[in-house]
Amino acid sequence: MNSFFKYFSDIFHGVKSLLIGMSVTGRYFFSPGQIVTQQYPENRKNLQMFERFKGEVIMLHDGNNQHRCNGCGICENNCPNGSIEVIPVKVTGEDGKPKRIIDKHIYHLGMCTFCGLCVKNCPSNALGFGQEFEHAVFDRSKLTKVLNQPGSSIIKGVE
């Protein structure tokens, strides 16, 4: 007799627990409250990333196409996997002394792990993080970028 009652109480409790679970899913189905799904390709125009978002490493340029990088190579030394190559050149400065300036600041986006050590350790705050995140390209070589813009020069007084 006891097992008889247990049989039916098990069925009752089982159905009850299922209905409790379905009441939750039903509630979200009919009144979701807040829609959390983002319609990504459609909302590209007003998609705003957070200001600290680490999309890619960029070199900060001002309006006159000038940057703050003096080619010291600290970012290259700090990079754990060799994504940064700094190629400096020696030029003669205005005072006639030889001066080291940056020729190319090469950044391999495909190797970067976004640890942030280059940006953190840059003594002249020349590097920063860009907000761009759509990095898919058809050719791997396009992931190698030159960060200093063509024709750019160093801001005076940063050296």
Add this chain to the structure above:
Amino acid sequence: MKEIINLPVSNIEEEEYHINMGPQHPSTHGVLRLLVSLQGEIVKSLKPHCGYIHRGIEKMCEKDTYPQVIHLTDRIDYLSAHINNHAVCLLVEKALEVEVPERVKYIRTIMDELARIQSHQLWWSSFGMDLGGLTCFFYGLRDREMILDIWEETTGSRFLQSYNCPGGVMQDIHPNFQKKVHAFLKTFKKKIKDYDRILSGNVIFENRSQGVGVLSKEDAISYGVTGPSGRGSGWSCDVRKTEPYSMYGQVQFNEVLRYECDTYSRYMVRMQEMHESMNIIEQLIDNIPEGDHSAKMKAVIKLPAGEYFQRVESARGELGLYVVSDGNKTPYRMKFRTPSFSNLSVLDHISRGMKIADLVAIGASLDLVIPDIDR
């Protein structure tokens, strides 16, 4: 043809056969290959084959300086990336005898607990999915998104943050941080009730988890099963209690212990731990002291020659970090004692005699992260 007919007819009932579960099985959540010996559908024994995602992180650490090592530890157990970073930083600070500011300790503890919550949320999602409740997966990931947004705003990354650095944290917390954490706690306290209503009391879930995969306390200790899996067997092994680090010595929280020793008990431990983690965050979030977000460190960090060991409680158990330094700026040897590796070793023991469908439930309850096993 004659030979085939004359083959000896073996007793099929007695015969074992072997199947591969993985490396691409959806319930292993990664590339774990289990060679399962079955009799009918009863598991006779099980052999894990590791190494499919071995990247040689320990070896790679030997060529990296200590600040550079941190980004690799993110990738060991990606769901508790903050906690892994924390271990390296604690070890370096202990070796150099650097005292970090109070603010750093608060931030690190809050971040660790957020990592624990989101790890358990993802575990809950995939646990439900493995046992056939796909709704859990959507609900868990929906709530986890709030934590990822908090991290993205403060650290710049959603998943592999590399936020800790020796001496402190990379950047100060974002001005919105406290407001967002409060909003998360308020929302998640409501949502976690839904978790219980959907899965914890569900009759199908209870029948599939209760009494399945019993791991006694003695076995848990001898196999070194730490973390929520060990505490589900009644073993008090929480490093946050036994060897408090950062702020854990000064906050009030309970170590969650269950004594049923089965899959359901391991499940309930993690559900309770999310409450405890929220409790810890609530005690800290309003009292973050003002100050610097990083102690002054030398540009080149060199550990004095010797051996160092540091352990922390990651979301899956005890993470031990052993470093041998020869006085250079790179470690001579770096060894991680990862929790998932030890937890995997017990899988054979507790799944013997169970049905193969139970193996999915047991594996999910151990919360294995495969990169944590293979490193």
